Amino acid sequence: MTTIPTTPPDTDTDTMDVESVFWEARPELAAVRQYARAAMASPWAVLGCVLARVALSVPPVVVLPPLGNDSSAVASLNLFVGLVAPSGVGKGVATRAAEGFLSIPPGGGRLIVERPLGSGEGMAHVFTDQDESGEDVPALHSVWFDVPEVDTLTALVGRKASTLASEVRKMFTGEGLGFQNADATRRKIVPAHSYRAALVAGVQPRKAGPLLDDAAGGTPQRFLWMPATDPGAPDVLPPAPEPLSWCSPVLATHAGRAPLHVAGSIKAELQAERRARLREELTDDNGQQSLVRLKVAALLALLAGRTDVTETDWHLGDYVMGVSDRTRQRMREALHADAQQAVRERAEARAAFDEHQDHAAVQRTASKILARLTSEPAPASGIRSGLGKNLRDYFEAATDELIRRGLVIRTDDEYRGQTRVMLHRRG
Template identity: 85%
Template sequence: MTATTTDLHTTESGDLDPESVFWEARPELAAVRQYARAAMASPWAVLGCTLARVALSVPPVVVLPPLGNDASAVASLNLFVGLVAPSGVGKGVATRAAEGVLSIPPGGGRLIVERPLGSGEGMAHVFTDTDDDGEDTPAVHSVWFDVPEVDTLTALVGRKASTLASEVRKMFTGEGLGFQNADATRRKIVPAHSYRAALVAGVQPRKAGPLLDDAAGGTPQRFLWMPATDPGAPDELPPAPEPLTWTSPVLCTEPRRVHLNVAGSIKARLQAERRARLREELTDDNGQQSLVRLKVAALLALLARRTDVTESDWSLADYVMSVSDHTRNRMREALRADAAHAVRERAEARAAFDEHQDDAVVRRTAEKILTRLTTDPVPSSTVRSALGKNLRDYFEAAADALIARGLVERADDVYRGQPRTMLRLRQ
């Protein structure tokens, strides 16, 4: 059956279950759901990983066509997927299931290698090989960047002078990667659209704050957010279907670009949105989401072994994006609830502290300490030095009282070979 936009968005009062309509729209989608449930994984997470594997299997010369008349303004199929679930649900189960969904014969797609995410400078190295003369050449493989925990990504991005965030955003659109360096061994320049990459991250909702807060930089809008949970998981496991035998519909190595054929009606809608943004008639931060939707539509077409992106692909991609939007909104709601709960707990703890703390000087010292702390660890010696001379003698008593009341956390650390104590507000 062919799904339409109306079918996929039938209301609860209608006869059709929109999610079932989606999964039954095509045999390959039905196979993904059955394979996922046979593996006790989330169908949506497995679908996200399967689309990433499709993207990685297609040569990097295959691109999305430009919306305007600039022939160079093409877009890459490189895909970012966030698998969202509490700890222990099993992102790894979904990624392994996605490996089993597709059976790609030798020569049917590009070699996929898995690499951890490191520095922005290091990213360019994984996309280059060295020939017999010691010259850099484009790698013949595609790279699956695996990020088991989202706080690993945010920690890497948050490093001082880190170039990772900007390189990751360039990788999404297939722009050139790398930096000039006086040391030839560290100088790696990767030309635009000469590489294929996917970034798949495990995301615990309550740890996603730093990533979601980078909306101004456009990082969260570049992700396809797929739930790694499955509320509809059946009591009895279905049998695992045979893997889908799949080959890339484009197998080419020559340096020429192959534009996917996007339906004119789809291009017209995207052009209208781009025009509205140019005119400042549309000013939200979701400009990248339309590109994600187009990538999903294109990958669904390629999964069906087609190079034509049709209205049917676009409609199915719209439903996938509604799942992604819902998943991202649920993360934001969880973070807001946690923040509100933390504010209440801190207020209650401070009230209890004031009630039971008789020593006014210690209380005043504790208040000063609280103003100097954040949720980031700070050396206790730094906090003590910031106090007035008349309060420093009460520092230990005040810090102990704050820790006892649950307002502050203490941790031991080593810096330059010397032990030190770190303090921070309890999250």
């Protein structure tokens, strides 16, 4: 069995070699990479979008099993993906490539509809239909929430009294959505695990600050961050492979919930982490990351046509999370570099302003000194004390300037046994 690396490589050369081990671990992964490069898209971005489409194609009855003995504490496969690249790279190419790669025959998966992200109140409406009697029922479609630019998401979340952030976080785990309202036409309640959703956002690293800053709320930890760039892009495009013919292993006709089978060793690892958090032995903000990893592992299993999540799926998911972590760290480094540059620019601007202010103050001081001098020598100390307090610090510089310009002469004499500096106008 191929050994899957569990940590990101240290160098770009190692990156190419280790990534090849990942992509060649399974035929469908190799096909994703080839299809992406044939489309001149990032393999990681295409993989993230393929996993999102797999999640959307599987009915919402398919859930991740609970860690404890509470059979109701299941988790959803709903997935959030951030496609990270500078402006102009073309993150939309990855979403189109993923759609072309995954070929799902009629009846092989749920209908996927694309919707923009709006308000928290409006979100529930896209997951409900009405039956013949006019009653709300769960929609038969899955929803791909498309956010082309991350600042759209942060603007929506940042609106005063916005409920979007909390609804988005609930959507990630498949919790119930909606709000009570006196107006029945506006009252939409979506039961937990009755819907399927994916949120895919294009992210320019230098615009991701507000989203990454919401670590306390847990929003960035819920995302799978995939680079939309490809340092290993070949000079010669490979031929595009045939689309992958795929059907959901569980169809919508399945009665009741269908928890995926997760290997005992995986559950034991997750339980140990959960126990450490309960005991406050682990207090970081990355509690959601293990759930994202489990979702990735489960979606890789489903992509392979299985409903059991194996240790190999778990290791593959760990490598994907390593890519995600590294991508998020690079965003933070870009934001930090921008912040440092902004500090330098402010300091330079302040220094230039101060220099301008100092120059103006020297000129004002020189004018006042010149106005007080005659052709008769006068003590420099007396001239200085006659200036305002705010100009005395500039006396030496102003005097030097006047002497350099040939307007003032400085001499020394002795008064009561002490040497003193005298100034007078030239000629």
